[in-house]
Amino acid sequence: MTEAHAEPGPPPPLPKGGLRVTPLGGLGAIGRNMTVFEYDGKLLIVDCGVLFPDVDQPGVDLILPDFTSILPRLADVQAIVLTHGHEDHIGAVPYLLAHKPDIPLVGSKFTLALVEAKLAERRITPYELMVAEGQTERLGPFECEFFAVNHSIPDALAVAIKTGAGTVLHTGDFKMDQLPLDGRITDLAGMARLGSEGVDLLLSDSTNAEVPGFVAPERQIGPVLDSIFRDAKGRIIVASFASHVHRVQQVLDSARSHGRKVIFIGRSMVRNMGIARDLGLLQIPHGLVVPMEEVRDLRPDEVVLMSTGSQGEPMSALGRMATGDHRHITIEPGDTIVLASSLVPGNETAVYRVINQLARAGATVVHKDVAKVHVSGHAPAGELLYLLNTVKPRNVMPVHGEWRHLRAHARLAIQSGVPADRVVLCEDGDVVDLVEGHARVVGHVKSRYVYVDGLAVGDVGESLLTERKMLGDGGFISATVVVDSVTGKVVGGPTVSAKGFSEDPSAFNAVLPLVEEALDRAAADGITDPHQLQQILRRTVGRWVNDKYRRRPMIVPTVLEV
Template identity: 55%
Template sequence: MPAPLSNDAVRIIPLGGLGEVGRNCNVLEYQGKLVVVDCGVLFPEESQPGVDLILPDIDYLKNRINDVEAIVLTHGHEDHIGAVPYLLKLRNDIPIVGSQLTIAFIEAKLQEHRIKPHSHIVVEGDVENVGPFEMEFIAVNHSVPDALAVFVRSPEGNILITGDFKMDQLPVDGRLTDLRAFAKAGQEGVDLFMCDSTNAEVPGFVRSESEIGPVIDDVFAHAPGQIVVASFSSHVHRVQQVLNAAAHHGRKVAFVGRSMVRNMTIAAELGYLDVPAGVLLDLGYMRDIPENQRVYMSTGSQGEPMAVLARIASSTHPKIAVGPSDTVLFASSLIPGNENSVYRLINGLMRLGARVIHQGNARVHVSGHAAQGELLYCYNILQPAFAMPIHGEVRHQVANGGIAVKTGVPPENVILAENGSVIDMHDGVVQLVGSVPFHEIYVDGSSVGDITETELKDRRILAEEGFIAIFAAVDAKAEQIVTGPHIQARAMAEDESVFDDILPEVTVALEEALEKGMDTYGMQQAMRRVMGRWVSRKLRRSPMIIPTVVEV
């Protein structure tokens, strides 16, 4: 644990986003006041059955929720804004600071949670006093419009937090990453550079988003039937290019999926999405036009089981079905950990006869994160004293740190932090001073934080190994078994008759426990031990075993 923070130091505590791609959240503290920069969610892996979302460790903020001055959002992706409603449930009057589109996205999300936010819109170039810090907002290019980097000034030093960014020189919306503002920050002095690491292992430069347009147009030109395009519901630039291709080829587009409809409606109303006249059509009217004029812009590109694309692949969507003449285009990246789900989805669509185009067989996606060449430019422009790679797995952070060293940052000044690390900055000197307890907060339906690692382990055992229940009723005074033991199994490959061999031994164990005067818990454990040893030796399995003994 770190020592208490003195009044002449700034403290940075990452509560998510390090060692992983998702749930980005950093807390800045100065003189007892806190500012939260981003508050996103992480999507579960297959090893976390039943979990809907994973939150930053906002429990750290519970006891200090009244010290939180503001939540600053860099852009509108779920891994940066998705956990804001859960933080505001601790205190709903925390001001939210962000760009126009980011604020619009989060306000729509908060409306679903019945929370009325206190929003403050900023634009690039604005300088605002946010809590104890002065913050300057800098335009950066990303795969969602209106993204911002944040230059944080304090008496103890300056911090530049990039958020997610790249240096697309031909962006669809014409909004470049403001390298002049980066250069000004470098001249003023960047004591700590907190930089996006996601593509730090990728050599060269990320391709321009504008290069995707001709690829999408070519797909549309050669598609004989319906087209389904799957992408992130906030990827306005990608949707724009789909709309442009549809207009060029005389097709109509329907947005499908609640988040896609919501976000694109917001983007169009605010002028971030230019909808060609006559192209958009309500989903309900799509069946009235020929199949070779239909385009469905949907969610579900990551294989989410309840999303639109998964329901199309399983032939359970009430309004959309695909067949041999149809084309499905995955116009998004593959998030690490989702590979199996996505490939399963692709196989399901191809089984229906659809032609499937994805990142693996066509250049239908470009990343929204800076590659090595772009990061080199940043480090050389800024010349930071200290570097702290954020937003990425450990391998990405290490690669980002290596780039920092190549550009002159001393190796000892590269901080490879983890979630829960505590980093202090005093008089421009930055050092790792300890860590605070960090734990996972799972959202499971309407339950938040009630699912523990132990319960997830039980779920994995149930899914992978099966379940055995043993029931018996006893008369403890007479030291007799009244009925049972009865054995039932679920999710086991073997017929229940296989337990005939072990039933006598389980019965003997229960009788011996009765004779010893054990309570019902002791009797249950005696049966569990016998069954556990046998099933491990005989069936090579480690199922969940639930023995129940009732006294009558």
């Protein structure tokens, strides 16, 4: 198994006739998927997504791939190929096009429609090339052939990238549901044909590589939802991904069967389902979906609310319902809440917090641990092996997953017969060259997390996040003193105040004499520099807080000279 060294250096020039593959996201975490291909001096990007922050990144809205390595070469980018419309694959497109709006976007009808809606908010009109399965397009020196894949969103595609250096198959996210609701199965026949022609490198979805067996059909969800609708006496609130058109269709079908009206809640849910309806991907009988204003005129047993928030996001519609902050909906005893989604790794704590809040309010909460209300959109180990044996790639590079997923996928590749030295395990930023049929790591480019905080992009760094965590964990202490600018002696203060540390107004009385004593000693030693006095102030207060409370708040010392 080929792995990058802990800190590989910058990559050498790409050998003539070689293909360079640089993942800028999607490895080691579920999100911000982005891979850059280079051949004959030109670049092709596959996917450009975001990662959602966790509790260790307070105040962060989104995390982007690091574009640093390609910004000087945006003129060489032939296109951005989008495999499907999930945020972790398209969410960063507006941020990249902000640098060069005329980079062509290539994707399926539904994927491009979702991207268009995002770009319209930023007044960017993209150059687009709509493609479908079975289609082949030449994008500069890259010949791209597209294959249908089944996933938890319509119109997902895999892409084969053909160059003089060899053929790469990028699966995007996929599974092999043999009875999909839309009848669109993963094109194994096409991939087998491609494999017979020769696949030099396979980049394949690793999310469920640890899960044995094969995925359950989506069709199994419908009867379960139907039984929940039949038994529910009050309102039903279903939370799902805002892009899961098939799941929403199942909810609409059950609602119609049981005489309930459906209300879409959440900006992204309303927008995406409107797009899906307009494209004919979602069938909504006349009068079934009604506006929020009509809820008050309906009995509880006539209502289904289709909401966002299945991942415990605090600002989502369901998250605000759980905390009692939603403008229109208050959870009441008798409500039935259905979380029709799987847990994205890292979101478990947030989801179970919402479940507990909903249960406390008296609702009955149904989730995948207690009923089959969701199946994953990613291929488990049995299907990954099936693909490996069908395509027979010469080299394999697991993508889209945490490290445990990538390693599990690598083991599957070796078990299927791929030589261990042809299985490449990478981190974001590692540079892989495919030369003479052999893929190996040759270097590394910068690939840090780029944080979005409100309208600021990249202004938040790790040091600032450390300060925010310190504030959240220990609170804030401000220590201020006024000194004579000549002698350094205290002429005012000291005063110590705090936020988020203690509610006792006299908590800092004991430290004031210690501060005065430390500053008097400094003045006697001839120390008058404000910066040095600030450090003395910080150390004195910090040592006292640690000795008395065993806590480490943020301490901000201020020395004013007069």
